[in-house]
Amino acid sequence: RWAGKNPFKLIYALYWVWCDAQRIKKVVKSIVDTRRGKDKKQNIEEETTTAATIRDSKKPWTHSLNWIDSMTKANFSLHDISNEVNHLAAGHKAISIMITFAMYELARNKDWQNKLREEFFNVLGQGSDKYPSKDMLEKLPVCLSVWKETLRVHSISLGVLRETGT
Numbered sequence: 001r002w003a004g005k006n007p008f009k010l011i012y013a014l015y016w017v018w019c020d021a022q023r024i025k026k027v028v029k030s031i032v033d034t035r036r037g038k039d040k041k042q043n044i045e046e047e048t049t050t051a052a053t054i055r056d057s058k059k060p061w062t063h064s065l066n067w068i069d070s071m072t073k074a075n076f077s078l079h080d081i082s083n084e085v086n087h088l089a090a091g092h093k094a095i096s097i098m099i100t101f102a103m104y105e106l107a108r109n110k111d112w113q114n115k116l117r118e119e120f121f122n123v124l125g126q127g128s129d130k131y132p133s134k135d136m137l138e139k140l141p142v143c144l145s146v147w148k149e150t151l152r153v154h155s156i157s158l159g160v161l162r163e164t165g166t
Contacts, residue, residue: 068081101153101154
């Protein structure tokens with residue numbers, strides 16, 4: 001956003017994006033090299049220990065957290081694994097920017113903040129520790145409006161830069 005119409009600032013921003021991608025690739029390469037360098041006996045022992053830990057754990061999502069190892073075992077190329085990590089980092093950055101701008105706009109507009117709070121209390125219940133599910137989205141029109149307006153006003157994409165008029 002700060003680059004605006006200045007091509008030098010835009011090139012500088014793209015350079016830093018490229019540097020981030022290179023750092024990610026370097027870290028992923030070291031992880032993959034480490035995983036592929038282990039001997040089979042050690043891998044079998046780790047898999048047995050990991051399976052026991054997952055089975056005994058009260059956290060059912062832990063089996064899906066080690067996806068780099070899964071991709072390594074499935075013989076994905078370093079390029080493919082790096083791309084997946086890069087996409088994850090980009091998605092995290094985009095969501096964090098969107099949430100930051102949404103919180104900023106809600107802080108500036110108390111009426112919408114109150115409407116959103118009231119809607120959450122009505123759908124989820126006051127003092128509830130539940131999180132909204134995909135099925136609840138149609139019951140949260142104010143929330144969806146806030147997200148859409150945030151994306152409209154504070155676009156996070158560099159890919160749609162246009163100039164209109166003469």
